[in-house]
Amino acid sequence: MPQERILIVDDEEDMLEGLRRIFNQHLSAVEVTTTSRARQALRLVRQVPVDLVLLDIRMPEMDGFELLESLRKEDPWLTVIMMTAYGSIEIAVEAMQRGAYDFITKPFNKEPLLRAVHQGLERNRLIRENRHLRLKVADTAGFAGLVGQSPPMRRLFEKIQAIAPTDYAVIIRGESGTGKELAARAIHALSKRQQRPLVAVSCPAIPEHLLESEFFGHRRGAFTGADQDHTGLFEEAHGSSLFLDEIGDIPVSLQTKLLRALQEQEIKPLGARKTLKVDVRILSSTNQDIEGKIRDRSFREDLYYRLNVVTLKTPALVEIREDIPLLVNHFSRLACSELGLAPKRFTAGALEELMRRPWPGNVRELQNLVRRVVMFSPESIIRAAELQTLEGVGGMRDQVRTLLGEGVHEEIEWYNQAKERLVQQFTFNYVSNLLEKTGGNVSKSAALSGLGRASLQKIMRRLGVKSDSYRGD
Numbered sequence: 001m002p003q004e005r006i007l008i009v010d011d012e013e014d015m016l017e018g019l020r021r022i023f024n025q026h027l028s029a030v031e032v033t034t035t036s037r038a039r040q041a042l043r044l045v046r047q048v049p050v051d052l053v054l055l056d057i058r059m060p061e062m063d064g065f066e067l068l069e070s071l072r073k074e075d076p077w078l079t080v081i082m083m084t085a086y087g088s089i090e091i092a093v094e095a096m097q098r099g100a101y102d103f104i105t106k107p108f109n110k111e112p113l114l115r116a117v118h119q120g121l122e123r124n125r126l127i128r129e130n131r132h133l134r135l136k137v138a139d140t141a142g143f144a145g146l147v148g149q150s151p152p153m154r155r156l157f158e159k160i161q162a163i164a165p166t167d168y169a170v171i172i173r174g175e176s177g178t179g180k181e182l183a184a185r186a187i188h189a190l191s192k193r194q195q196r197p198l199v200a201v202s203c204p205a206i207p208e209h210l211l212e213s214e215f216f217g218h219r220r221g222a223f224t225g226a227d228q229d230h231t232g233l234f235e236e237a238h239g240s241s242l243f244l245d246e247i248g249d250i251p252v253s254l255q256t257k258l259l260r261a262l263q264e265q266e267i268k269p270l271g272a273r274k275t276l277k278v279d280v281r282i283l284s285s286t287n288q289d290i291e292g293k294i295r296d297r298s299f300r301e302d303l304y305y306r307l308n309v310v311t312l313k314t315p316a317l318v319e320i321r322e323d324i325p326l327l328v329n330h331f332s333r334l335a336c337s338e339l340g341l342a343p344k345r346f347t348a349g350a351l352e353e354l355m356r357r358p359w360p361g362n363v364r365e366l367q368n369l370v371r372r373v374v375m376f377s378p379e380s381i382i383r384a385a386e387l388q389t390l391e392g393v394g395g396m397r398d399q400v401r402t403l404l405g406e407g408v409h410e411e412i413e414w415y416n417q418a419k420e421r422l423v424q425q426f427t428f429n430y431v432s433n434l435l436e437k438t439g440g441n442v443s444k445s446a447a448l449s450g451l452g453r454a455s456l457q458k459i460m461r462r463l464g465v466k467s468d469s470y471r472g473d
Contacts, residue, residue, distance in 0.1 A: 004121055005031045005049065009041040009067065010056040010083065015106075019054065026114055030121070038062035045074050046381050049345070052120045055100075057084040057091065065098055072099050074383070076348045079124040081116055145182050147330045148323035152315040156183070159312055164190035169262075169307050171247070172285040174314030177362030180285035183314055184243045187283060196240035198283075201233055204249040205439070211254050213270055216261070222271025234267045234278050241281040247307065248288035248299060259303045282307060317359040317366060325351045327363060331370040339464055344374055349384040361436070368432055368469075375464070376425045428463050431456070432470075440470035 006027075008019050016034040023032045033050075035041050038061045044050070053071060057064035064082060071078055082095040085106040092103040101123060102116050146153070163170055164187045172180045181200065188198040206214050213222075217232030233242055244250075250258065261267050262282065266275045284307050293299035317324070328346050336343050346354075359365055369387075377386055430449075438444040442460075446453040460467070 003029065003031050004051040004124075005033065006052045006054065006117070006121075007041060007044060007050045008032065008034045008054045009036075009038065009059070009064075010034075010054075011036050011059045011061075012056075015056075019108075022110060022113070023117070026110075027117070038067045041067060042070055042074070045071055045078070046347070046383055047379055049380060050075075050078065051124045052117065053078060053080045054117075055080055055082055057082055057095075065094070068095075068098055068100060073349050074347045074381070077124075077127050079120045079127070081120050146179060146186055147326050148320055149326060150320040150323045152320050153323060156312070156314065160186050161190065163187055163310055163312065165192065166310075167281050168309040169282045170284070170310045170312055171290075171308045172283065172312045172314060174285075174287060175316050175362055176287050177364030178314035178316055179363055180287075180314050181243065181245060183312060184241075184283040184285065187312075188241045188243075191241065191281070193240050193281060196237075198241050198243055199233055199237035200243040200245065202245045202439075204246050205441075208251055211250070212257065215254070215258065216267045217269035217272075219269055219271035222269075226271065230269075232267065232269060234261060234280055235269075235276060237280045238278050239280075241283055244282065244284040246286055246288070247284040248286045248290055248293055252298060252300065255300045255303050259300060259306060262303075262306050317362045321355050324355045324366065327366060328354060328370055331367045332374055335371045335374040339375060341374065342380060344377065344380050344382055346382045347384065350382055350387060353384040353387055364436075364470075368436070372425070372428055372432065375428060424463075427459065428465070431459060431463060431465055435465070435467055435470040438470075440467040442467050 006023060008016055010016050010019075013036060016036065020032050020034055023030060033044060035044065038059055041053075041055075045053075055064050055068060055071075059067070062070075064084070068080055068082070071080060079101045080099070081102045081104060082091075082100045083104055083106060084091060095103050101120055104113060104116055146157070148154075148156075160183065170184075170187060172183050174180050184200070185198055188194060201214070203211075213226075213230060213232070215233050217235055218226050218230050220226055220228050261278070264275075265279065266277050268275045290299055290304055294301045294304060325346075328351060332344055332346065335341075354366070354369075361368075373382055373386060379386075431445075434445045434449055435442075438448065442456060443453055446456040449456065451459075459465075
């Protein structure tokens with residue numbers, strides 16, 4: 001268990017030293033930090049995790065109630081005990097109403113003081129453990145990475161559970177970045193076909209002249225360059241599920257053959273003499289107006305009804321804003337694990353800022369932003385101000401202000417360190433946006449950026465960026 005940390009904030013140096021001696025003597029496993037300045041206390045809470053704050057009410061720079069409010073904005077679960085020599089019922093009630101856990105009056109008797117601190121630390125442990133368990137449950141709900149507790153997500157989980165045991169074909173509809181492939185994987189994981197791996201294909205990623213061969217396979221000599229047999233997706237998915245991502249991009253010429261395969265439950269590889277029986281459940285997705293494509297005859301109506309036995313809709317991120325804190329914590333833990341970093345926490349202010357955003361790229365956009373912030377933030381606690389550093393020139397100005405500090409007496413990051421961090425940040429943002437625009441296509445990204453493919457791959461390896469993360473869902 002990591003060492004617990006107490007922060008004491010009081011403008012009387014003698015009081016700080018006296019409390020430090022008592023706690024060092026009786027709480028040897030606890031790290032004690034003191035400050036006589038309210039603004040310094042805020043900076044300390046932003047920089048390192050704090051388990052308990054003892055806070056004086058009467059201070060010249062900012063009174064204890066103001067600081068309490070600011071501290072709870074940074075960390076709404078923080079345990080704070082107020083201290084004052086001007087004890088009264090009214091002050092005690094006001095302290096509790098503003099979010100303090102307890103209230104003690106000066107001068108202190110050692111035993112009641114230690115008892116209050118022990119209870120405060122215990123309360124902090126219980127709150128953190130409870131919150132950790134809730135997040136863990138949300139992360140491991142058995143829905144293949146889908147995270148959320150909002151009503152739309154609960155309805156989605158319920159539908160997945162109802163659909164999964166059947167063999168019905170499912171179309172998953174929703175905006176780009178809403179987790180359509182995750183929903184398909186959840187259906188498969190909860191189905192009777194789960195013993196065999198899901199076979200997934202991005203329809204737009206396959207050149208049109210190769211689609212038939214990819215879907216149905218071919219035999220050696222079927223066409224120029226076919227120097228060996230090739231197993232198609234249907235044959236590979238026999239006894240399992242086949243996920244067709246962005247089904248609306250399949251050309252009409254292949255739609256007829258796909259319809260026949262679904263109706264007859266058999267395929268004929270190119271160059272083969274006999275058909276093969278296949279047992280495949282079809283899951284497909286689209287973010288397009290399929291009804292419009294049917295009207296303009298670019299998508300077969302009979303194929304649509306064959307694919308659309310059941311429709312599932314993944315909600316846009318703006319529809320599930322209340323799930324953003326869960327998603328941020330989930331993505332933060334994933335990113336820290338991938339990068340080998342210690343856990344990082346987003347403050348309530350940072351989460352509120354993220355909840356206000358429009359998110360046109362939905363959950364994928366949120367995940368990419370969390371990755372960037374986790375990678376480049378030097379602190380274990382991530383504040384709202386740091387989010388602004390990733391958004392263009394204005395963000396860079398904010399980052400420079402952060403590096404220089406608000407006051408002349410604050411610590412300033414060394415120029416070379418600051419420059420290196422910002423260059424790294426720019427490179428990550430550039431590569432991330434590039435891959436997002438090309439759907440994770442490294443060759444196309446290299447061509448658009450003017451970089452060689454090998455050079456771009458080298459940069460991606462250095463940054464820990466994987467092209468798979470930017471491919472369609």
